[in-house]
Amino acid sequence: MLHWLSFLLLSNLVVAFAASISTVPIPLPNSPRVLRRDLYGYSIEPSSVAPYLQSRLASKLLGHISEIAGVPAPIRVGGNTADQTLFDRTLRVPFEALPNDTTVEVLHIRKDWFQGWKEYFPRGTNFLYTLNLRNETGSWMNAMEEAKAAMGVLGDSVSLFELGNEIDHYIQKGWRDAGWDTKQYTKQWYRLTGQILSSEFYKNATHKPVFQAAVFADPPMVPDQQTERDDFDIINVTRAGLVNPKMIDTYAVHLYPQSTCDAVRRARLSLNLLSDHHVVWRNLSQYIPQEAAARAAGSRLVLGETNSVSCSGRSGISDTFGAALWATDYVLTSASMGIERVYFHLGHQSEYSAFTPLPYDYQGERLTAGVRANFFSHLFLAHVVASRNADPWKITALPAANASDFSGYAIFDNESSLAKLVFIDLGVWNSTSGRHNPSTLSSTDSTSTSPGTRPRRTVKAQTPWNPGTLVEILRLQGPGSNAKSGVNVSGVGVDPATGQLVGPMKVERGIVNEAGIVHCNLLQAEAVLIQKLSRRSRFTG
The missing domain is CATH 2.60.40.1180 (Golgi alpha-mannosidase II)
Known part of the structure; x- marks a missing residue:
């Protein structure tokens, strides 16, 4: 301009x-590896979608990104509450978060919960929606209802479905038995996707979304970030038979370089450690074999959920200019390794969120809605990827x-x-x-x-x-x-x-x-x- x-x-x-x-x-x-113009995306907790839509702030910010980069940022609606989301046709309101939208144990939704997404986000935004894989009773009817509603409302804007969030944590959460492994997961994945593909709502749709598979949380080579012993990585899951390039557009892994989830990792939190290129490279290089396995399977690897510090971030680190420089280096390092897209996680009251839609009370303070320093990594990278042509x-x-x-x-x-x-x-x-x-x-x-x-x-x-x-x-x-x-x-x-x-x-x-x-x-x-x-x-x- x-x-x-x-x-x-x-x-x-x-x-x-x-x-x-x-x-x-x-x-x-x-x-050289592909540098996509939509390499920088956002992952929004399902329980946070409605609060974001109550303010025009995110719509305006993402509009700037779309205008500069030439394409809108992709949006994933997924996270922990995806496997706590229940479809309820009898619900009297579009959604209900219990006990509230900051401490969500269950999110009840109906079809019109999806209304307004296409109008709020920039034109052409591609949505990825995470279906509830936790609830396997009733032949996956809950996930089927979610898929039908999402496709019915979002139409050609929904490009991908995920099945479950961080499924390698299901044993710890009590959602699967101790034998839960890549073979069992692959069997259930094909069963649910088969039901979706054979459904009347999918077969009759003019636009048919495909899938993002895996959605694994634990890094393969960082032992203290692994919550349970398992075989969940891209190499093992493709060996288990989860290979279908016509259906699987991408495989997803999640990565958080620091954490507040436990006392040991909380004690190591440091902006100096975050803002270190060698640390960035070590964290990401463990996925080089995973990226190769995804490519060998005819698909691509993405960071489907990430941010600076897991368990909602840490103010003073996540919301600083140092975090913006880290994110810039992190995204470009990922792209140079063949990880073509990175989704930064957002909650409407999370300390790592690049923008917050509404004022709220937190830790004895009244915080305003606003834009944080880490958003500027995206603004800068929009200029980096901007192009006069589609190549x-x-x-x-x-x-x-x-x-x-x-x-x-x-x-x-x-x-x-x-x-x-x-x-x-x-x-x-x-x-x-x-x-x-x-x-x-x-x-x-x-x-x-x-x-x-x-x-x-x-x-x-x-x-x-x-x-x-x-x-x-x-x-x-x-x-x-x-x-x-x-x-x-x-x-x-x-x-x-x-x-x-x-x-x-x-x-x-x-x-x-x-x-x-x-x-x-x-x-x-x-x-x-x-x-x-x-x-x-x-x-x-």
């Missing part, structure tokens, strides 16, 4: 007092930009030509500015301050671009890692009350130097997008 762009022309973006210089050669693409981008991680506090990614067009670069400084820098956000707990406002002047580095990228080519630079920036407010993308912020974008966008421009060298200064705790412009500079030669 050029009317809110103000350009800053720079012939050289080197800052003489940079603390360090990072020279990054850009190699030819070696087995998908390709992405590869840069070996020379791979440190605890520094990462980099090269993005190529459909003809394998370098189009964009992203560099992220994940170093923790704490500031006295932007510490408070009224939609977050004031008790978690940071009191830490980093000493001295904020460090910066000069990134020296060795590209195949011709000297004199213009480049454009956007920044994901904030006062500090601990900031809860004051975050923006090249000067563009968000009004927390209305969701409107505010402020002119200050896009920097530079020129490719001899030998294809592009220089850019990068503050500690900041990310940059460098993209090649199609026209050459008038200063060339």
Whole structure:
């Protein structure tokens, strides 16, 4: 939207007092992975859908994402309450959460609970809906009623169904016997999907959704995050016979790098540990064999539910600018490994939610509706994936930009030509500015301050671009890692009350130097997008 762009022309973006210089050669693409424009999605607890629809905030924010990226963010309606959802035709209201919508033991719904979703979310939004797999009595009639209602109301907007949420926790929850394994799960999965596919409502539908399978919670290689001994991973479930590329579009795994669910993991919570590229890589690299198994089965692997800290997040970590930088690195690292989509979980009163629709009382404080710092990772990545055509981008991680506090990614067009670069400084820098956000707990406002002047580095990228080519630079920036407010993308912020974008966008421009060298200064705790412009500079030669 050029009317809110103000350009800053720079012939050289080197800052003489940079603390360090990072020279990054850009190699030819070696087995690059797909970078989808809808790579960043949201997972909403079923019990939180109605509160979100009571405010226009999320609708406005996701409208910006759709406009910038060119496609809307996918929405999964699923989570713990999916297996506590009961369809009730006799219900006098569209839904009823018992005992209430923050402590849900059972969610009763009827068909018109699905009304308004298509109108609220941006046009073209694809919905994934999680059916109740817990209740297997009566030939899965509850799940069948849910599927019929969802398809009847949402029509071609519902693209995928899941069967159950985190089914590898069913033994612990008392929903399956101790012998529950991939073979039993696969048998039940085929039984229920077979009933759906053979039903009159499915056969008569003009649009027929397919399925996202697996939906496993426990990481395969992190023992203290495994709630029970089982064989639930993508390798084992495909060996058990859950393979059908015509029906299974994706397999899903869930991942939370930190947790408040128990005292041991709660004691390890740290923004410094979250905002560390090597930790991000270790957490995600355990899924490389899982992604290969999904691909061998003719489908794809996605992170079907994730966020910074499980059990609803931790204010002071999840809602900070450091979490926005983490999410940016996390999504791009995932894409570079072949994990094509990441769904960030939302609850209407969760500490990790990027935006909260309604004011509420929490831990003795009155929190406002609003937008939190971590939303800006999505706003920035919408610019990263934006394209003038429908062809998908390709992405590869840069070996020379791979440190605890520094990462980099090269993005190529459909003809394998370098189009964009992203560099992220994940170093923790704490500031006295932007510490408070009224939609977050004031008790978690940071009191830490980093000493001295904020460090910066000069990134020296060795590209195949011709000297004199213009480049454009956007920044994901904030006062500090601990900031809860004051975050923006090249000067563009968000009004927390209305969701409107505010402020002119200050896009920097530079020129490719001899030998294809592009220089850019990068503050500690900041990310940059460098993209090649199609026209050459008038200063060339």
